[in-house]
Amino acid sequence: MPSPHSPTSPPLIPVSTPAKTHSSQPSGSSDVRQKKLKEILCEELSDQTWQFPPQEFAKKMCPPGINLPNRKVVDEAAKVLLKKIPKKPKKEERAHYQPLATILDSCVAISNNIIKDHQIIPGTTKQWFEGLVFISWAKPMVDGVDGASPLKPDLAGILGPPTDNPALYWGQIEEGTGDTACRLVLPGEVKASWSELMKQAATYARALNSATIFRAFELVLGYNYVSDQFRILIFHRGGVSSSEGISLYQKSTSNLADLLIMFVSMMAWTSPDHAGLPLFTDGKQIKLPHPVNPRDPACSMILTLQKVIYRALAIRSRNTCVVLASSATKSDPPTKSDPPTKRDPPTKRDLPMNLRLTTILDRVRYRTKAQPTKTSNSSVLKGPNQSQPNRGSRVTTDSRLKRRGNGKKMEPGLTQGNNRGDSTNSRLAQGNDGGEKVNSNTIKRGM
Numbered sequence: 001m002p003s004p005h006s007p008t009s010p011p012l013i014p015v016s017t018p019a020k021t022h023s024s025q026p027s028g029s030s031d032v033r034q035k036k037l038k039e040i041l042c043e044e045l046s047d048q049t050w051q052f053p054p055q056e057f058a059k060k061m062c063p064p065g066i067n068l069p070n071r072k073v074v075d076e077a078a079k080v081l082l083k084k085i086p087k088k089p090k091k092e093e094r095a096h097y098q099p100l101a102t103i104l105d106s107c108v109a110i111s112n113n114i115i116k117d118h119q120i121i122p123g124t125t126k127q128w129f130e131g132l133v134f135i136s137w138a139k140p141m142v143d144g145v146d147g148a149s150p151l152k153p154d155l156a157g158i159l160g161p162p163t164d165n166p167a168l169y170w171g172q173i174e175e176g177t178g179d180t181a182c183r184l185v186l187p188g189e190v191k192a193s194w195s196e197l198m199k200q201a202a203t204y205a206r207a208l209n210s211a212t213i214f215r216a217f218e219l220v221l222g223y224n225y226v227s228d229q230f231r232i233l234i235f236h237r238g239g240v241s242s243s244e245g246i247s248l249y250q251k252s253t254s255n256l257a258d259l260l261i262m263f264v265s266m267m268a269w270t271s272p273d274h275a276g277l278p279l280f281t282d283g284k285q286i287k288l289p290h291p292v293n294p295r296d297p298a299c300s301m302i303l304t305l306q307k308v309i310y311r312a313l314a315i316r317s318r319n320t321c322v323v324l325a326s327s328a329t330k331s332d333p334p335t336k337s338d339p340p341t342k343r344d345p346p347t348k349r350d351l352p353m354n355l356r357l358t359t360i361l362d363r364v365r366y367r368t369k370a371q372p373t374k375t376s377n378s379s380v381l382k383g384p385n386q387s388q389p390n391r392g393s394r395v396t397t398d399s400r401l402k403r404r405g406n407g408k409k410m411e412p413g414l415t416q417g418n419n420r421g422d423s424t425n426s427r428l429a430q431g432n433d434g435g436e437k438v439n440s441n442t443i444k445r446g447m
Helices: 030-045 054-061 071-082 093-117 194-211 253-267 353-370
Strands: 049-052 132-136 155-159 167-169 181-191 217-224 229-236 239-243 285-288 301-311 321-327
Touching: 030 194, 049 054, 054 229, 054 239, 054 253, 071 093, 071 253, 093 132, 093 155, 093 181, 093 217, 093 253, 132 181, 181 194, 194 217, 194 229, 229 253
Parallel strands: 049 239, 167 181, 181 217
Antiparallel strands: 132 155, 155 181, 217 229, 229 239, 285 301, 301 321
């Protein structure tokens, strides 16, 4: 099986039919389609938006088992970053692209030094964002979402030094494309208002999601040059989680320390799943447990993806993907040394695949009936006539994503939310004990 997410791996299989989701691309001219798409994405995200203090946001991005450096270390590094901050431009939006790219490159370099000096990750472990550099872009991408208008991110985070006149791709790059081809791994957007920036960033998240099937979340950087606020935005299946706004040109080591701690957490990613990518597929093949020996990794089934039948391109809610796949290998799990004779009754391994699956399902049903499970108020939802669990709880897939501490109102236009309802796929969504929830009109009116 090819190495998942390798830059030289073949491109992902294109969508065979238009996506029938809320964010499926409307028809019309390029400008009309883009405007309509932003409106649809804004409606799709609705009020499912949260923001967190930078220190807490860094902990939520941090991989399991990684300890972030203490504040004293980050404060000392912030003094170094302060000397590298360029003078703030006073011109229009485009004049902010290159200075912002310079600041982000400095954050990456200083974060790598912190990770190396304090052994945040083992020295032999390869970083997921190794060689990350930012360039001023604002040009059309080579590829895109099926039927969508060409996107032009203001900033582009790529792996490795850029070449002259690079060609940027959202998806994996096909072999023989050329030396100038680069894959965009971290888009950035600069706008005068958060309302427009959030909608544009959502289109980038949709493009990143379309490039990799079963992706869990997408990372986008945003900067409001009028209010001088920088945020890290993460679009996930529960909505959008954002860091609080950080001033870049205020000449404050406290603000820059908040910025650095988030970059240290991000640069500590070492695996595709840390970046929201699946570990079981590279877009060309998919690895599944064998139905007979599902716990034996040596018996995994390798399937080749032939065609994408349906793909939900929504950036929120379910990540539905239906593909047509065929077996890439005919090898069965290891058999006993003595194969069954004609007189012996057939074993599970001698049965057709559909009967094998039926046998496994029957065995699971029997065990479920034979072994009653213990229930508790904290693990099982009660019936309609019984006591209900705390409505403020939110289902998460990772205990480290739970909210630590109480949120508070930080600035006008942002209100403290009660976080009602559930979300089952939100790696960076709100935890059980409150937190700061952005007003439902935040995206529409701006933050």
